[in-house]
Amino acid sequence: MSNLNTGPITTIPATPVQNDVAMISFPKTGNDRQPVAPDGTVIPDRRTRRTPRSWLLHIPLVLVCVAAILPFLWMLSTSFKSLEMAMTFPPQYIPKPFQWSNYAEVLSSNKTDFLLWTRNTLIIAVLGVAGTVFSSALVAYGFAKIKFRGSKVLFAVMLMTMMVPFPVTMVSLFAVFKWLGETTGTEWLGTFKPLWVPAWFGSAFNIFLLRQFFMTIPDDLSEAAKIDGCSEFGIFWRIILPLARPALTVVALFAFMGIWNDFLGPLVYLQRPEQFTLALGLQNFQSQHGGTPWHLLMAASVMVILPVVVLFFLAQKTFIEGIATTGMKG
């Protein structure tokens, strides 16, 4: 009731789309009491004022952007070349003619099974993202809204687990999954399970992020619901989750990207090519081909990158919509 003053209600709508990433990342450093939405991060008048020489700033910025974008263009250009054209010196920057068939060739090559790998990645991603969002939100609610004995200690332990490097658990997790396979009677190693089941038990960073967000939601709605006889889970499910949609979107997005990009996990736990994820498949494609047909490799890479980039641009929109539809503007 008393923390109305830090409510997200006034701060979130002021957040321009471009800042969604900032909104995601910054709270990691944030002071405990600060809401996830970085209030004030984006109020324009906080920036330094336009100086008469501000056009000078464009020079380094353009250079930085050229450096950022040239590799993409080079990749795209190669992906539309024939192999001979890709190997010609000096290189042709704009391929003539555009060889679209590279993409078809990657998709139909008998050494690769891009569609199957995409399907595998999506299966893991859907199960993993659903698990991460649901379990992290549940746990975050417990830490944010229920004042129980020991919660501070547990929360501190949780933050500490973020420091444990994956290699430390990588080896023994392998043994744990082997043991799980032996005791549960269904194989774990060489299946997708090690890659998505742990997601259903919350991930420390996302729990932290959601907890910060939940704490900014005023308690009056929940208290009103409680008086109406709503259970704690009901409050979590019907009141908090809908209000937290922007933050949940962020968590889902991060979880998806994490799974889509993961290489070490699939490398350790998956063995047969028909189970490969895209990341593992792409690497396998490269090592299989030896002589490296760069045009195909670049076409394949474009196909792995494209969904993430598309998602990024879509998510900017989702954010506005998420904020508008959750009634945060009210």
Next chain:
Amino acid sequence: MANENAETGRTLKGLAFVSPWIIGFVVFTAVPVGLSLYYSFCDYSLTLPPVFTGLDNYRTLMGDSIFWISVRNTAYYAVLVLPLSLITALGIAMLLNNKIRGLSIYRTIVFLPSLVPAVAAAMLWLWLFNAKLGLINVGLRAIGISEPPAWLADPNWSMPALVLMSLWGVGNTVVIYLAGLQDVPRELYEAADIDGATPIRKIWHVTLPSISPVIFFNLIMGIIGTLQVFSQAYIITAGGPARSTTFYTMYLYDNAFVNLRMGYASAMAWIQLLVILALTLLATWSSKKWVHYGGK
């Protein structure tokens, strides 16, 4: 009495909500961490039960020349990447923290590379660094460098190549800095203006102290990240040429899953954990001298 019951009820309720994490913590973190400590004192190949051998693994490691090469390579990489990426990212963020036209476009472009999956980035940079046909050497020749380095094929240039590549993905850090920069109270700049501070003094006395918590955060994340570097180097160079890019985690992986020396790999993992912990504590301790938390 009623009060006590209410508290017990709340505790049970809280624990119920938190229980997924507790279970996950025990099964996927606490037990594996404990097991790996135990394995680090064992001869263990996964197929046979572990045999306790005391400090043997650690002793062998101390005399393992590849282990030391991997330590040196990782340290070399971290020493190059950490300052370079922190400074580059901060510089770009400061440029972006101005009212200029097209800001959102710049910001998006700077961020884009950090979205690229490690494997795809590895493929891309393999091609960019191609000694003969790669864009980088084509460009270097175009500006008059007739014999540019062979990059990934040259043990002396392979590491700088990986560093360059990691700088390409600095956009994530830029965005974190930018959020911090936009939080710096405008009044501080106004006060500095009244005192007649030059832009450089403003950066030194206002901007840097104000965002020092963000710098600190990026430093810690950077330490944890660079000491674990694996995927891209594993794909691009597989540790070569001449072991010039054999990183710590790569050698650990090879021991665990190629040589099936799980105990040996666990010993490496524990040394890594302790080093990361020590460096983080060191950074935290030093931060008392240079990190200023605002009065928020």
